[in-house]
Amino acid sequence: MEKQQKSLESFTWEKFKSLQNNPDIFKNYYNYFFALSNWIKQNPDVVDYDMLSIYRLNKLLNIDVKLYLTEQPEISLISEPKRMFSRKPETVESLVMRIGDTLWDLVKRRSGKDCPNCKDDELNYVIAESIATEEKEIILECDSCGWTEKKDGSKWVGGLANIFPINKEEAKLESIVFK
Numbered sequence: 001m002e003k004q005q006k007s008l009e010s011f012t013w014e015k016f017k018s019l020q021n022n023p024d025i026f027k028n029y030y031n032y033f034f035a036l037s038n039w040i041k042q043n044p045d046v047v048d049y050d051m052l053s054i055y056r057l058n059k060l061l062n063i064d065v066k067l068y069l070t071e072q073p074e075i076s077l078i079s080e081p082k083r084m085f086s087r088k089p090e091t092v093e094s095l096v097m098r099i100g101d102t103l104w105d106l107v108k109r110r111s112g113k114d115c116p117n118c119k120d121d122e123l124n125y126v127i128a129e130s131i132a133t134e135e136k137e138i139i140l141e142c143d144s145c146g147w148t149e150k151k152d153g154s155k156w157v158g159g160l161a162n163i164f165p166i167n168k169e170e171a172k173l174e175s176i177v178f179k
């Protein structure tokens with residue numbers, strides 16, 4: 001049965017928007033990541049555990065951001081006040097998706113390889129941790145169609161997994177160079 005989405009209360013939205021009262025959050029990517037992830041952590045009554053796991057936030061919220069930030073994220077901090085804070089989403093889920101996508105954009109590691117499935121997007125490196133065995137593996141993944149493959153290019157069929165970002169040190173151990 002599909003779970004009913006939670007409507008986003010004006011009160012919660014105003015509280016979220018008040019993050020902008022501190023202009024420092026747009027000063028650099030680190031501050032921005034920190035402000036958004038902290039807001040989620042501080043509002044467990046709004047963002048429940050299921051949502052964290054659906055939007056792949058459970059691990060992302062607790063990383064050492066400095067080790068993971070991409071050098072040139074694909075979002076512009078100048079546009080963020082408008083993109084993130086000007087239009088109220090209808091549901092909590094939409095807000096969490098907007099925040100989650102943004103946090104992921106800040107740590108996204110491009111591979112330079114086109115997706116062989118949809119050919120519309122580039123594959124990203126991520127770490128998949130199997131829920132059954134807790135084994136970790138670096139895989140490539142397409143944001144657009146969800147295609148996943150192993151480092152050697154064969155299709156990845158690892159089953160249910162938690163997906164984490166990958167940092168430069170972890171990549172170096174596997175001789176991976178980000179694009």
Ligand SMILES: [Zn+2]
Nearest residue numbers: 115118142145
């Ligand atoms: Zn694809």
